[in-house]
Amino acid sequence: MLGRKERDQLELFITGSLKQLVPDEHVLARVDRVLDLSWLRQEVTDCYCANDGRPGIDPEAAVRLMLAGLLSGIVHDRKLMREAQVNIAIRWFVGYGLHEQLPHHSSLTRIRQRWGEERFRRIFKRTVEACLKAKIATAEVVHIDASLIRANVSWDSLTEQHVVDVLSENQNEDESEAEKTGRQSGKYKKVCTTDPDATMATNARNRRLEPSYKQHTAVDDKVGVILDVAVTTGQTNEGEMIEPQVDEVEAITGIDIKTVTADAGYAYAKVYGALERRGIDALIPAKAEPIKSRVPLRRFRYDAKHDILKCPRGRVLRPARPIKHGRFFYSKAKDCARCPLKGDCLSKGRVNKAVVVGNDYPALLRARRRRERWSWQDRRLYQRHRWRSEGFHGEAKTWHGLARAIRRGLPNMKIQAYLTAAAINLKRLAAALVALLLCLIASLDASPSASRGVPG
Structure with a gap:
C-alpha cells in the first residue's frame, strides 16, 4: 500500500x-x-x-x-x-x-x-597529553615537515616595494656574495598591504610566488598524533625551525626523541649538527653538493682534528674570518701561483683561494656517508614520513579548511592551526577508543566462558 x-x-x-x-x-x-x-x-x-x-x-x-x-x-x-x-x-x-x-x-x-593565541595553544597541548596518556603516541620517532598556507588576501592587494641592498664598507666581494646566497633576488619585491604578516613564497620553482604562511608540524609515528605546530611567515626557512621544534616536543611530552625524519628541505649542516648534539638519529636524505665551480667544495678535504682544509693538490687552507653560519678558509697566494688548477679554481682577479665551510660541516659529511648505507628499516621509516607528516597536511587542507587562512594576521593564523591540530588529535583519540572497545568485545566473545554461556 x-x-x-x-x-x-x-x-x-x-x-x-x-x-x-x-x-x-x-x-x-x-x-x-x-x-x-x-x-x-x-x-x-x-x-x-x-x-x-x-x-x-x-x-x-x-x-x-x-x-x-x-x-x-x-x-x-x-x-x-x-x-x-x-x-x-x-x-x-x-x-x-x-x-x-x-x-x-x-x-x-x-x-x-x-x-589570545597562547590559550588556544594550551587547548592543543591538552589533546597531546590525552593522546600520550592513552598510549597512542610515544614521541620517540617524530616526523617533521612544513607546508605553505595561502593567506586570505587578493592579488589586488599586492604592491611592489623597491629593495636596495646597501653593503658595508668592510665587506669584501666574497663575504657579500656569501650573505646574498639564498635570498630572494630581484630589484622589486611584492608585499601585501592588507596582511603584512603574510610573505611571498612558493613550494616549487615552476609555480608563482603567493602571499603565504608556513606551518611547521611534528607528527608522532605510531598513529599520526600531532605533537607540535608552529606557524611562521612564508619565507621562513625550514632549517631554522627544526631545532626549536624538537626542543618544544620534548618539553611538551617529557620524552627524549630517538629519531627524527624530514625531507631534503632540512638537509643542512646546522640541522645535522644540532640533532647529533642532542643524541637524535636524523633520517634526512642529504642533498648532493651544488656544483658552482669547476673545482667544487667536495674535492676539498676537511681535517676536523687540525681544523684545516686541503685542496685537490694537497695545499692547506686555514680558517680566518667567521660569517653567519660558517667561516672562510684561505690558501696562501704562493701556493696557488704555480698550481695547474689555478685557471679553473680561482675566480678572476684573485691570487688565492677562499672557501666557505659551514660550522657543522663534519656532521654533513657523516650524513652523506650514512645516506649511502641506509638499512631497510631506515628506508621503510622514511617512507612512513611521507604518509604521516605529508598525510596530515593533506588531511588538514582537504577536510578541515587549512588550505587557506580564514582570517588575517599571524596570531589568527596560529589559532586556526592550533584548533585544526587539536581537532585531528581528537579524531585520532576517538578512533583509538573505538578500536579498543572492539578489541575488548572480540576478546569477550572469544573467551571460554562466553562460548559456554557462563556469565563473566
Whole structure:
C-alpha cells in the first residue's frame, strides 16, 4: 500500500535528549567521548569581569562550536552559525537545545581576540597529553615537515616595494656574495598591504610566488598524533625551525626523541649538527653538493682534528674570518701561483683561494656517508614520513579548511592551526577508543566462558 506523510503536523512536546537523534558513529559523538574541557573555565577567568557586564558565552560551548566547525569542514563563523541553527548534531555537541538561541557569529571573533593565541595553544597541548596518556603516541620517532598556507588576501592587494641592498664598507666581494646566497633576488619585491604578516613564497620553482604562511608540524609515528605546530611567515626557512621544534616536543611530552625524519628541505649542516648534539638519529636524505665551480667544495678535504682544509693538490687552507653560519678558509697566494688548477679554481682577479665551510660541516659529511648505507628499516621509516607528516597536511587542507587562512594576521593564523591540530588529535583519540572497545568485545566473545554461556 502506498503510504503518505503529513508534513504540516506540529509537535507539541519533545521528550528526551538530542543525543538520541545523533548516531553513535557520528564524528561529533565520537569526539565528545574523549573531549574534556572542564579545566577551561578556570583558565580564562582572568579575561572576564567577575561582577559587571552581561554574561558571556560559556567558554566550553565556544570552543566546542569552533571544533565542531573544523570537524565538519566549516571554517567560517557565519556559515558555521547558519549550519548550527538547523544541525541537531552541532546543537547537541555544543549544549544548546532546539529552543535556545545560538550566539552571534561575531562573539567567536571577540573570544579569539580576548583569549589570545597562547590559550588556544594550551587547548592543543591538552589533546597531546590525552593522546600520550592513552598510549597512542610515544614521541620517540617524530616526523617533521612544513607546508605553505595561502593567506586570505587578493592579488589586488599586492604592491611592489623597491629593495636596495646597501653593503658595508668592510665587506669584501666574497663575504657579500656569501650573505646574498639564498635570498630572494630581484630589484622589486611584492608585499601585501592588507596582511603584512603574510610573505611571498612558493613550494616549487615552476609555480608563482603567493602571499603565504608556513606551518611547521611534528607528527608522532605510531598513529599520526600531532605533537607540535608552529606557524611562521612564508619565507621562513625550514632549517631554522627544526631545532626549536624538537626542543618544544620534548618539553611538551617529557620524552627524549630517538629519531627524527624530514625531507631534503632540512638537509643542512646546522640541522645535522644540532640533532647529533642532542643524541637524535636524523633520517634526512642529504642533498648532493651544488656544483658552482669547476673545482667544487667536495674535492676539498676537511681535517676536523687540525681544523684545516686541503685542496685537490694537497695545499692547506686555514680558517680566518667567521660569517653567519660558517667561516672562510684561505690558501696562501704562493701556493696557488704555480698550481695547474689555478685557471679553473680561482675566480678572476684573485691570487688565492677562499672557501666557505659551514660550522657543522663534519656532521654533513657523516650524513652523506650514512645516506649511502641506509638499512631497510631506515628506508621503510622514511617512507612512513611521507604518509604521516605529508598525510596530515593533506588531511588538514582537504577536510578541515587549512588550505587557506580564514582570517588575517599571524596570531589568527596560529589559532586556526592550533584548533585544526587539536581537532585531528581528537579524531585520532576517538578512533583509538573505538578500536579498543572492539578489541575488548572480540576478546569477550572469544573467551571460554562466553562460548559456554557462563556469565563473566
